[in-house]
Amino acid sequence: IxxxxxxxxxxxxxxxxxxxxxxxxxxRRFRAGTMPEESRIIGSARSEHTxxxxxxxxxxxxxxxGGDEKDDKTNLDAFLGRLHYVRVDAAGDEGWEDLSxxxxxxxxxxxxxxxxxxxxxxxxxxxxxHGVADxxxxxxVEKPFGRDLASARELNETLRSHFDEHQIYRIDxxxxxxxxxxxxxxxxxxxxxxxxxxxxxIDHIQITVAETVGVEGRGAYYDKSGAMRDMVQNHLMQxxxxxxxxxxxxxxxxxxxxxxLKVIRALQPVDYHHLVRGQYDxxxxxxxxxxxxxxxxxxxxxxxxxxxxxxxxxxxxGVPFYLRTGKKxxxxxxxxxxxxxxxxxxxxxxxxxxxxxxxxxxLQPNEGIDLQVTIKEPGPGGMRLIDVPLDMTFAxxxxxxxxxxxxxxxxxxxxxxxxxQTLFMRGDEVEAAWAWTDPIIAGWEARGDVPKLYEPGTAxxxxxxxxxxxxNRRWRDIx
Ligand code: BG6
Numbered sequence: 001i002x003x004x005x006x007x008x009x010x011x012x013x014x015x016x017x018x019x020x021x022x023x024x025x026x027x028r029r030f031r032a033g034t035m036p037e038e039s040r041i042i043g044s045a046r047s048e049h050t051x052x053x054x055x056x057x058x059x060x061x062x063x064x065x066g067g068d069e070k071d072d073k074t075n076l077d078a079f080l081g082r083l084h085y086v087r088v089d090a091a092g093d094e095g096w097e098d099l100s101x102x103x104x105x106x107x108x109x110x111x112x113x114x115x116x117x118x119x120x121x122x123x124x125x126x127x128x129x130h131g132v133a134d135x136x137x138x139x140x141v142e143k144p145f146g147r148d149l150a151s152a153r154e155l156n157e158t159l160r161s162h163f164d165e166h167q168i169y170r171i172d173x174x175x176x177x178x179x180x181x182x183x184x185x186x187x188x189x190x191x192x193x194x195x196x197x198x199x200x201x202i203d204h205i206q207i208t209v210a211e212t213v214g215v216e217g218r219g220a221y222y223d224k225s226g227a228m229r230d231m232v233q234n235h236l237m238q239x240x241x242x243x244x245x246x247x248x249x250x251x252x253x254x255x256x257x258x259x260x261l262k263v264i265r266a267l268q269p270v271d272y273h274h275l276v277r278g279q280y281d282x283x284x285x286x287x288x289x290x291x292x293x294x295x296x297x298x299x300x301x302x303x304x305x306x307x308x309x310x311x312x313x314x315x316x317x318g319v320p321f322y323l324r325t326g327k328k329x330x331x332x333x334x335x336x337x338x339x340x341x342x343x344x345x346x347x348x349x350x351x352x353x354x355x356x357x358x359x360x361x362x363l364q365p366n367e368g369i370d371l372q373v374t375i376k377e378p379g380p381g382g383m384r385l386i387d388v389p390l391d392m393t394f395a396x397x398x399x400x401x402x403x404x405x406x407x408x409x410x411x412x413x414x415x416x417x418x419x420x421q422t423l424f425m426r427g428d429e430v431e432a433a434w435a436w437t438d439p440i441i442a443g444w445e446a447r448g449d450v451p452k453l454y455e456p457g458t459a460x461x462x463x464x465x466x467x468x469x470x471x472n473r474r475w476r477d478i479x
Contacts (some may be wrong), residue, residue, distance in 0.1 A: 001079020003417035005038040005107045009099065010050040010130075011090060011123055012114035013043025013058055017142065022114060023058050027411040030079045031405075034414055037078075042102060044088045044095075054085035079418060091122045096130040109137040110416055117155055124162040133163075138416050140169045143234055144225065145290040145425075148441070149434040153295055156427040165427060169416050174235040175423040176408030177368045178394070183336070184244045184251070186369065187360070193359070194247070196317045203356070203473075207239050209325040209363075210478045213332075214280065214456070219294040227277075228299040231325040233437040237264065238425070239363075240321060242313055243336055245417065254409065257429060264432040268310045270440055277444065278304030278461040279451040280328040287456065290328075301325045302451045305463040306438075308471075320471065324464060328456040330478045334363035337476050348383045360476075368393035398444065 008026075010018050029035045043054050048443035057078055086102060103109060111127060112348050113120055120141060138161070145154030159168050170391060176179055187193055196202070215222040222230060241260035248255035280303050282289035291299050304326030311321065340357040360370040370389045371403040377384040406414070415423055443449075452461035458464070468474050 001035045002034055003108075003414055006110055006417050007103055007107050008039050008413075009042045009044055009086075009114060009115055010112045011044050011088070011119075012112075013045065013054070013085070014045045014049070015114055016063060018043070018112075019057070019061035021409045021430045022112060022413065025407060025413060026060050027062050027076070027079050029406065029414055031075050031412050034406075035235045037082075038107070039374055040082050040084060041088055041097070042084045044086050044099065046087065047086050048091055049085045049329050050381075055080040055083050058083055060402045072243075074226070088224035089243045090119045090126070091149045093126075095124055098131065100130050100132045103132055104248050104286045108417055109134060110140065110192050111137065112140040112413075114142065117141075117146070120155060121158040124159055127458045128162050135450075136167075137163070138167050138169055138419075139163055140171060140239050140413070140416055144173050144229065145170055145430050146434060147225070147229060148294075148438050149431060152431050154436050156431065166204070166421065168427070169412075169421065170425040170427070170430060171409075171412055172234050172238050172425050173408040173412065174238050175361075175375070175425075176410075176412040177363055177367075179363045180223055180239065180242065181423070182367075182369075182394075183361055184256075187243075188247055188251075188334075199308060199317055199319045201340055202319055203339045203341045204320045204322060206244060206473075206476060207243070207321065207323045207335075208337075208478065210329040210332045210440075210459075211235060211325075211327050211332055212329060214288075215293045216288075219296075222293040222301055222303075223309065225253055226402070227303055227305045227325055227327070228319065228441055230436060232305055232307075232323060233433050234425075236325055237433045237436075239336060240323065241429075242308075244316060244321070246315070249418065251422065254426075256422050257426045261426070261429050261432055263311060263312075264429060264436060266311045266313045266316075266353045267439070270307055270435070272443055272447075274467065276304075276306040276324075276447060276461060276463040276467055277302040278306075278326060278454045278464070279455040280304070280326075280456050284455045289456075291454075300450055304329075304464070305450070306460065306467055310468060314432050321466060322473075322475070324460065326454075328459050330457055331479050332365065333474070335365075336346060339473075348385060351383070353384050354383070355385060358476075364470075366393050366395070368395075368397075368478040375468045380387055 010022060011137050014019055026035060028040060029101065059076065084102065086095055088099055113123055146155050162321045187197065241263045244263045245259040248259045278288045290303050294301065304398045306324035308320050308322050338359040340352050342356060355374040358372040362368050362370065372387050372389050374385050374387050377386045412423060452463055454461040459475065465475060
């Protein structure tokens with residue numbers, strides 16, 4: 001379904017995120033017919049470019065990051081024809097009149113702040129002062145949204161002094177992933193799971209976001225951030241919220257976000273003994289370790305975090321949530337595993353094995369759902385039980401339709417034009433997440449905590465396995 005016509009201004013329009021994600025994503029939506037012909041994209045940055053030069057930059061970006069066999073020149077030319085460029089000094093006053101003159105009435109005006117957070121305030125203020133934004137305008141901002149509670153609050157205040165909360169779209173691209181939304185469909189669209197979704201039936205939950213890449217090339221940003229700020233405070237927290245929240249009264253932005261906020265506020269502070277920090281070491285073949293990638297031989301920044309946390313409410317009392325994420329691990333796997341409790345009693349003689357139902361929601365790769373069930377081992381050998389997965393890989397189950405799903409950015413950008421904030425973080429959510437994260441980081445700093453080294457290509461430091469062993473549990477394999 002096409003969105004209403006828009007003028008989208010991308011500040012940082014020649015930057016990395018714009019070239020890798022935003023512009024190729026917009027092109028794919030244009031090709032799919034979701035972006036109406038009358039819409040325009042206005043790239044903006046400090047350097048001088050003509051429209052023609054900008055179109056070339058974008059065309060190169062699409063070829064490098066977004067091209068596929070469906071690209072045809074007619075579509076691409078039509079898309080490039082929708083592009084303009086205006087040189088604007090975000091922190092100064094140059095170029096704003098030109099931008100203002102270019103904006104049209106009667107279409108949605110959206111502004112993507114694809115720049116560092118230090119420029120958010122300057123941009124928001126100038127958009128107003130120069131009459132570029134109107135009351136229906138939307139602004140889109142990216143993480144990092146602050147680096148602690150104080151800075152996040154300050155950013156929120158700055159943005160809110162020029163825009164209302166309903167105009168501010170804070171992106172967490174994990175919320176745009178297809179399976180993440182499926183999580184809500186599975187929980188609230190089926191009768192099977194929700195009755196069991198509590199501490200009477202669930203033993204524990206594991207959330208894993210494992211990456212094989214290191215921080216090469218992004219060391220300068222990452223070293224000031226670390227896995228806790230880069231991944232746990234936002235992406236893993238969002239997954240935790242969707243898994244743990246109470247059913248919202250309806251699938252509507254504030255109803256959903258109110259429930260997520262309650263989860264974050266109910267999180268118990270994490271005990272030091274339930275926290276593991278790791279940093280990847282050099283590879284056995286001499287591949288650079290984290291410190292080399294980060295350009296700081298004494299860095300204590302973590303590239304891995306594992307932790308156990310609890311949600312203090314009726315539904316989840318006593319159910320541990322284990323979270324882990326790291327770089328340079330064994331495989332690129334993101335999944336949520338809901339591990340149900342053991343059966344209290346087995347009627348099958350000689351069957352002493354622990355059988356457990358496990359619901360696995362796979363985010364990537366091979367998006368899909370797996371339900372581990374216990375059945376009889378085939379053959380004449382009597383009632384011997386085995387555990388097998390009921391596997392639903394979306395690509396197999398849905399065929400070609402599953403291939404055409406928009407990627408996270410495409411979906412989220414289109415939601416901005418639809419005025420749908422369900423998959424965007426509200427300001428209070430972000431602040432609550434920092435309020436939970438800050439003491440963890442402060443604790444590490446106060447103790448001068450040194451992350452445990454781990455070998456690249458493994459599941460992280462041994463302490464991570466110990467975290468579960470101590471509770472008589474184990475992580476699922478990263479594969
Ligand atoms: C980003 C982090 O937000 O998410 C990166 O800054 C991380 O460090 C990335 O690599 C992971 O996203 P995805 O979609 O590849 O799982």
